[in-house]
Amino acid sequence: MQSVWTDSTEQKRFPKLSEDRKTEILIVGGGMAGVLCAYFLKQAGFGCILAEAERIGGGITKNTTAKITAQHGLIYDSIIRQYGAEKAKEYLEVNLAALARYRTLCKGLDCAFEEAPAFVYSREAAEPLQREAEAYRRIGADGGFVSDVPLPFSVAGAVRLDHQAQFHPLQFISQIAEGLPIYEDTFIREVKGHKAVTDDGDVIEADKIIITTHFPFINTKGGYFLKMYQHRSYVLALEGAPRMEGMLVDMDKKGLSFRQYKDLLLLGGGSHRTGKKGGGFQELEAFAAAHYKGANMKYRWATQDCMTLDGIPYIGRYGKHTPDLFVATGFNKWGMTSSMAAAMILCEMIKTGKENTDSVFYPSRSIMKPQLLLNGAESAMNLLAPLPRRCTHLGCALHWNKAERSWDCPCHGSRYDEQGRLIDNPAMRRKHFE
Helix, strand or coil: CCCCHHCCCCCHHHHHCCCCEEEEEEEECHHHHHHHHHHHHHCHHHHHHHHCCCCCCCCCCCHCCCEECCCCCCHHHHHHHHCCHHHHHHHHHHHHHHHHHHHHHHHCCCCCCCEEEEEEEEEECCHHHHHHHHHHHHCCEEEEEEEECCCCCCCCEEEEEEEEEEEEEEHHHHCCCCCCCCCCCCCEEEEECCCEECCCCCCEHHHHHHEEEEEEEECCCCHHHHHHEEEEEEEEEEEECCCCCCEECCCCCCCCEEEEEEEEEEEEEEEEEEECCCCCHHHHHHHHHHHHCCEEEEEEECCCEEECCCCEEEECCCCCCCCCEEEEEEECHHHHHHHHHHHHHHHHHHHHHHCCCCCCCCCCCCCCCHHHHHHHHHHHHHCCCCCCEEECCCCCEEEEEECCCCECCCCCCCCCCCCCCCCEEECCCCCCCC
16 A cells, blocks of 8 residues: 555665764654755755654655645634734745745756645535635635535535645655755654664764654653644545546545546545544545546555644744754644745744744644643543553553554554554654553
8 A cells, every 4th residue: 555656756765874973953754844954954054964764755745645735724714713813824924935935946856746726615514614715815815715616516615725736745855855964764762952862872962953753752841742643544546537626625624635646636535533433445435436437546545644732733942941952743634835834944943043932833832722631531541441452652552443454542643563563653663562
């Protein structure tokens, strides 16, 4: 089970770290966010090292649907209601700047970059979409409410945002990684102060450290195990389906998404909290059979996203009292745009030495949100569940995922194969479930 991106890319291998090193900046995690951080920091003249446990782009990046957009569900009405219009405008401007930077970088790269409008639709409820359209008007976004979208079923309406984009993420990352100080197969098992220790005992000493490991693994700072959970979703790549223009997502987290890649329609959905039951591939296959008769499934894959308390990523200092430790996480299903936004924000913070405490992305903002109670209840329930297999992250009970034949943790999203080997963090890679 591999994505179309993996099957259509040959990536260069990078060496494994095999000695102690010193550097100005260490980046832990080689997904899109980590590689972009390394790219911008090297451009800015900093000495840096990127340590990746396996292969760059080999985690969530390879399983994205690769939309580059400032339209992240019905985010702007939500931000206005939580934090005000100025914070919503900041969110828009940062993500549009990220899109613009991709547009500039992709001009010289072979990565299937193309512009496309983005839509959030609803099958039943127009009123939330109209509120989002009003939020667009207030903050100056280039879009609004539309009543018709190119879908094989009727909708109550949609919100459209023009001049967005899509691309091939692994082709992009393999080209910008050329010449960067990257070490693959270099698993960081511990970070203490300014030192990071690999599984082999090598030590990297750095003035500053950036954690871009999807779900942060340092539990003693930042409280990310309270502030996030993980959400699993599924993708089919269909050959022979009618061509679809634009990128479309349901406003419901459990709804369907659509985008075109060459002659393939990428159909996403079947979502659920990791460790819980959901529609999975069966839901997508049933929809394809009903609406795209004669289409063939060429690829299928699954992905996983870190979901924050308020729908906004955590980008900045790892905790209130970590002046030299930074984080980028909680991208809420919008990892490609948020990765670029994170790299731009963190590079600017490191260059200027300024904190972003007033930013909508500030990681130590208030956690007093309803989702916090739900996360706490889920953790308590699974910590007390009398099941034999336990996650090595914080000891939650593991649940069997029949569709993917894995043991999944509902608390924070760690996943293990049938033999107990770790597939997805925040549990540490070398530990098997208990």
